[in-house]
Amino acid sequence: MSEAPRPKRRFRQRTVIPGFxxxxxxxxxxxxxxxxxxxxxxxxxxxxLGPAGIxxxxxxxxxxxxxxxxxGVSLLAAxxxxxxxxxxAWVLTRYDFPGRKLADAVVDLPFALPTAVAGIALxxxxxxxxAVGSQLAKIGIEAAYTPVGIFIAMVFIGLPFAVRTVQPxxxxxxxxxxxxxxxxxxSRIATLTRVVLPPLIPAVLTGFALAFARGVGEYGSIIFxxxxxxxxxxxxxxxxxIKLSEFDYEGAxxxxxxxxxxxxxxxxxxxxIQAWSRRRFGYV
Amino acid sequence: xxxxxxxxxxxxxGTIRPAQxxxxxxxxIRWLLIAVALTFLALFxxxxxxxxxxxxxAKGWGAYLAAFTEPDAQSAIRLTLTVAAIAVxxxxxxxxxxxxxxxxxxxxGKNLLVTLIDLPFSVSxxxxxxxxxxxxxxxxxxxxxxxxxxxxxxxxxxxxxLATVFVTFPFVxxxxxxxxxxxxxxxxxxxxxxxxxxxxxxxxxxxxxIRWGLLYAVLLCNARxxxxxxxxxxxxxxxxxxxxxxxxxxxxxxxxxxxxxxxxVASLLAGLALVTLVIKxxxxxxxxxxxxxxxRRH
Amino acid sequence: xxxxxxxxGSGKTTLLRIxxxxxxxxxxxxxxxxxxxxxxxxxxxxxxFVFQHYALFKHMTxxxxxxxxxxxxxxxERPEKAEIKxxxxxxxxxxxxxxxxxxxxxxxxxxxxxxxxxxxxxxxEPRVLLLDEPFGALDAQVRKDLRRWLREIHDRTGQTTIxxxxxxxxxxxxxDRVAVLDRGRLEQVGTPDEVQERPVSPTVLKFxxxxxxxxxxxxNGQVLVQGRPTPLTAPQxxxxxxxxxxxxxxxxxxxxxxxxxxGTVRSSYxxxxxxxxxxxxxxxxxxxxxxxxxxxLAQGREVGLRIVGGWVFP
Numbered sequence: 001m002s003e004a005p006r007p008k009r010r011f012r013q014r015t016v017i018p019g020f021x022x023x024x025x026x027x028x029x030x031x032x033x034x035x036x037x038x039x040x041x042x043x044x045x046x047x048x049l050g051p052a053g054i055x056x057x058x059x060x061x062x063x064x065x066x067x068x069x070x071x072g073v074s075l076l077a078a079x080x081x082x083x084x085x086x087x088x089a090w091v092l093t094r095y096d097f098p099g100r101k102l103a104d105a106v107v108d109l110p111f112a113l114p115t116a117v118a119g120i121a122l123x124x125x126x127x128x129x130x131a132v133g134s135q136l137a138k139i140g141i142e143a144a145y146t147p148v149g150i151f152i153a154m155v156f157i158g159l160p161f162a163v164r165t166v167q168p169x170x171x172x173x174x175x176x177x178x179x180x181x182x183x184x185x186x187s188r189i190a191t192l193t194r195v196v197l198p199p200l201i202p203a204v205l206t207g208f209a210l211a212f213a214r215g216v217g218e219y220g221s222i223i224f225x226x227x228x229x230x231x232x233x234x235x236x237x238x239x240x241x242i243k244l245s246e247f248d249y250e251g252a253x254x255x256x257x258x259x260x261x262x263x264x265x266x267x268x269x270x271x272x273i274q275a276w277s278r279r280r281f282g283y284v
Numbered sequence: 285x286x287x288x289x290x291x292x293x294x295x296x297x298g299t300i301r302p303a304q305x306x307x308x309x310x311x312x313i314r315w316l317l318i319a320v321a322l323t324f325l326a327l328f329x330x331x332x333x334x335x336x337x338x339x340x341x342a343k344g345w346g347a348y349l350a351a352f353t354e355p356d357a358q359s360a361i362r363l364t365l366t367v368a369a370i371a372v373x374x375x376x377x378x379x380x381x382x383x384x385x386x387x388x389x390x391x392x393g394k395n396l397l398v399t400l401i402d403l404p405f406s407v408s409x410x411x412x413x414x415x416x417x418x419x420x421x422x423x424x425x426x427x428x429x430x431x432x433x434x435x436x437x438x439x440x441x442x443x444x445x446l447a448t449v450f451v452t453f454p455f456v457x458x459x460x461x462x463x464x465x466x467x468x469x470x471x472x473x474x475x476x477x478x479x480x481x482x483x484x485x486x487x488x489x490x491x492x493x494i495r496w497g498l499l500y501a502v503l504l505c506n507a508r509x510x511x512x513x514x515x516x517x518x519x520x521x522x523x524x525x526x527x528x529x530x531x532x533x534x535x536x537x538x539x540x541x542x543x544x545x546x547x548x549v550a551s552l553l554a555g556l557a558l559v560t561l562v563i564k565x566x567x568x569x570x571x572x573x574x575x576x577x578x579x580r581r582h
Numbered sequence: 583x584x585x586x587x588x589x590x591g592s593g594k595t596t597l598l599r600i601x602x603x604x605x606x607x608x609x610x611x612x613x614x615x616x617x618x619x620x621x622x623x624x625x626x627x628x629x630x631f632v633f634q635h636y637a638l639f640k641h642m643t644x645x646x647x648x649x650x651x652x653x654x655x656x657x658x659e660r661p662e663k664a665e666i667k668x669x670x671x672x673x674x675x676x677x678x679x680x681x682x683x684x685x686x687x688x689x690x691x692x693x694x695x696x697x698x699x700x701x702x703x704x705x706x707e708p709r710v711l712l713l714d715e716p717f718g719a720l721d722a723q724v725r726k727d728l729r730r731w732l733r734e735i736h737d738r739t740g741q742t743t744i745x746x747x748x749x750x751x752x753x754x755x756x757x758d759r760v761a762v763l764d765r766g767r768l769e770q771v772g773t774p775d776e777v778q779e780r781p782v783s784p785t786v787l788k789f790x791x792x793x794x795x796x797x798x799x800x801x802n803g804q805v806l807v808q809g810r811p812t813p814l815t816a817p818q819x820x821x822x823x824x825x826x827x828x829x830x831x832x833x834x835x836x837x838x839x840x841x842x843x844x845g846t847v848r849s850s851y852x853x854x855x856x857x858x859x860x861x862x863x864x865x866x867x868x869x870x871x872x873x874x875x876x877x878x879l880a881q882g883r884e885v886g887l888r889i890v891g892g893w894v895f896p
Binding site: 011084099124 | 320333335339386406407417421446482504507510511538553
C-alpha cells in the first residue's frame with residue numbers, strides 16, 4: 001500500500017447515524033417555503049423599482065425622516081441599553097444581594113412580554129398624566145408622543161440583548177487574573193480598566209448591535225407611545241404599514257428592503273466582531 | 285520534611301484586620317452600582333408590568349372580568365390558542381429535524397444553513413407580515429391563483445398562522461443545535477451497535493437527552509407565538525371576531541379609549557409572560573446543563 | 583483476545599469502528615467467522631461495542647441500560663420481560679454489581695460505569711466484543727483490577743474480544759495476540775511473545791519499549807559495533823552499514839577494551855529493585871542502561887558498555 005487512496009470530496013461524511021436525507025430535506029423544504037420564497041418575493045418586488053426607484057422612495061422627505069428617526073433613536077437607545085445593561089450584568093453576576101435571582105429573571109421580561117402589552121403599558125406610564133410621565137413633565141421632559149417615547153420603548157426592547165450577551169463573559173472572568181493584577185501592584189481601578197473590561201468589549205459591541213437591530217425593526221411597543229407624527233415621531237416600520245394600507249406595495253417593499261439591507265450590515269458587523277474576538281481573546 | 289515549622293507571632297497589637305479584597309469593589313461603590321441597576325430595571329421593566337395590572341383593575345373586578353366575557357374577546361382568545369396550537373408544533377417538528385440534520389452530520393454549506401434558519405430573527409415583524417402579503421395577497425405572487433380557487437390566506441387565519449410560524453421559526457432549532465452538537469453521536473452509536481433502529485434510537489436516546497432543552501425552546505416559542513403583534517397585524521386585516529388575536533384585540537380596545545378592557549386583555553398576556561418567565565427560570569436553575577450548550581442568547 | 587496496539591493517531595480506533603460498522607472502509611472487507619459483514623449494517627452485525635467514555639444512557643438506570651439491546655429488538659424476537667430481567671440479573675452478577683440495578687450512571691464510579699458498559703455490550707450476545715481504550719479513563723489502581731477482571735471474564739465466557747490500547751503493558755498482559763498499528767498500517771500480528779522476541783520492524787520494536795539505536799556494520803554474518811563483534815548474527819543477505827537496536831537491559835558495563843560504547847554517567851535512579859543509569863556519549867545520543875540494583879555509579883564516571891542482545895535492521 002504505497003499510495004494512500006485520496007479521500008473523495010463528498011457532500012457529507014459517511015456515518016451510521018440515519019435520517020440525514022429525510023431531516024435535511026424537510027429542513028430545506030420548510031426553510032424554502034416559509035422563509036426564502038417570501039423574502040425573495042420581497043427583494044424581487046423592490047428590485048422591480050430599480051435602483052433609481054428605491055432611491056426615490058428613500059429620499060422622499062417623509063420616508064427619509066422616518067428612517068432617520070428609526071435609526072437615530074435606535075442608535076441612542078442601544079447605547080443607553082449597553083451602558084446600563086453592562087452595569088446590570090455586572091451587578092447580577094458579581095454581587096450578591098437580596099432579590100438578585102428575581103432581578104435576573106426580570107431582565108428577560110421584554111423577551112416574554114408581548115410587544116403590544118409593553119407598548120400600551122409604556123404609553124400609559126410615560127403619558128403626561130402617567131405615573132412617571134407626570135414627574136418628567138415637571139422637569140420639562142415630554143416623553144410620550146415624542147422621539148423620547150420611541151427611545152424609552154427601544155431601550156425596553158433592547159435591554160435583554162445588552163445584558164445577556166455580556167453576562168456569561170463576566171461570569172467566566174478568571175478571578176486569578178484579577179488577583180495576579182493586584183499582586184503585580186495594580187489598583188482596583190487599573191485592574192478593572194486594563195485587565196477585566198477589555199475582553200468584554202466584543203460582547204458589549206455584539207449586544208449593542210443586537211439591540212440596535214432589534215430597535216430599528218421594532219413596531220408593537222413603539223407605536224402606542226410614539227404619537228406617530230409624520231416628520232417627528234413616525235418610525236419606518238409604521239410607514240410600511242401605512243403604505244400597505246394604501247396598497248402601495250412597491251413603496252412598502254422598498255422601505256422594507258432598505259431596512260433589511262441595514263440589518264444585514266449590522267449582522268455582518270456582529271460576525272466580524274465575533275471573528276475578531278475569537279482571534280484576539282479565544283472566545284466570543 | 286524534617287524541618288521544624290516555626291510559628292509566626294500574631295500581629296503586634298494582637299488584632300487581625302482583613303485587608304480589602306482585591307477582587308471586588310469598595311462597599312459603597314458596590315451598593316451604588318446595585319442601586320443604579322435596580323432603579324433602571326424598575327423604571328423600564330417592573331413599572332410597566334405593574335401598570336398593566338393596575339390599569340386593568342382600575343375600575344374593580346367587575347369591569348375587569350367583563351372584558352373577557354365579551355364575544356370578541358372570547359373569539360380572540362380562541363384564535364390565539366388556535367394559531368399557537370398550529371405554529372408551535374410545526375416549529376417543534378421543524379426544529380428537531382433541522383437540529384438532527386445539522387448537529388449529527390458533517391456536510392458542506394452547514395454554516396450557511398444555520399444562518400438562513402436564523403434569518404427571521406433579524407427581520408422586522410412588520411416586514412415579516414409584508415412578505416406574506418406580497419406572496420399570498422390579492423395583488424401578490426399567488427394572488428390570482430388563490431382568487432381563482434377562492435382561497436383566502438391574507439386577512440384570514442392561514443396568513444396569521446404563516447406570519448406566526450415565520451417569526452418563531454428559529455426558536456427550537458437554534459436552541460437544540462448547540463445542545464445536540466455538544467452531546468455528539470456516541471450514545472446514538474451505542475444504541476445502534478445494540479441493534480436499535482434509527483427511529484428507536486432517536487425515541488429512546490436522543491429525545492430524552494434533549495427533553496429539557498426542547499421544553500425550554502417550546503416555552504419561549506409559544507410565548508412569542510401568542511404575543512406576536514407586528515407581523516400578525518399586517519396580515520390579519522383586523523376583522524373583529526374573526527381575525528383578531530389577543531394582541532390585536534388589545535390594540536383595538538386601546539385605540540377606542542376602552543383602557544380598562546384593553547389592559548384587562550393585556551393582563552392575560554402579561555400573566556402568560558410571567559408564567560413563561562417563572563417556568564423558564566425554574567428550568568434554568570434546575571437543568572442548566574441540559575438546556576443549553578454554554579450560551580443562552582435568544 | 584486480540585489487542586490493537588499503536589500510538590495515538592495510528593488508526594486503531596478507526597479500525598475498531600470499521601469492524602463494528604460505525605465507520606466505512608475505503609477498500610477491503612470485514613469478515614466475521616467466514617461471513618462477509620462489510621455491507622451488513624451496524625444493527626445486524628451483532629457486535630458488542632464498549633466506547634472509550636462508555637456512552638451510557640444517562641437517563642436510564644443501570645438495569646435499563648443493560649436491557650437496552652434486548653428491548654430494542656422487534657417484538658417477535660424480543661425475549662419475555664421475565665427473561666430479560668433474568669439475563670440482566672445474571673450480567674449484574676457477572677460484573678459484581680448486583681445491588682446497583684436501579685442506580686443511574688451518574689451515581690457510579692468510573693470503574694463501575696466501565697463494567698456496566700461491558701455488561702450492556704454482552705447482553706445482546708455479540709459474535710465479537712469490541713473495546714475502545716477500555717481502561718483509558720481510569721486511574722492506575724482501578725485499571726489494574728479491571729484488567730485482571732476482564733481477563734477472568736474472557737477466560738470464563740470465551741468471548742472473541744478485540745480491544746484498542748496505546749499502553750503496551752496492557753496489550754502484552756491481557757491479550758492472546760497483539761496487532762501493532764502505525765500510521766494506518768498494520769505492522770505485525772502475533773502473540774505477545776512473538777512481537778517482543780521477533781519484532782518485524784524498528785517501529786514495532788520502538789513502540790514496545792525503550793530502545794537504544796546504534797550504528798553497526800554487518801559483515802560475513804557478524805554484526806560489528808566500533809569494529810568489535812557482538813553476539814548478534816546478521817540476517818541473511820544483509821551486509822554493510824546497519825542499525826542495531828537494543829533494550830536497556832541488553833547493555834552491560836564492561837572494561838574499556840571489550841566495550842562497544844563509551845561514555846560518562848550523567849545520572850542514575852532506582853526503580854522497583856532495578857537501577858537505571860543514563861550514560862552520555864560523546865557525539866551521540868544518551869543511552870539508558872538497566873542494571874541490577876548494586877552500588878551506585880558516581881556521576882561523571884567514565885564507563886564502557888557491552889551489547890549482549892538486540893535486533894538488527896537495515
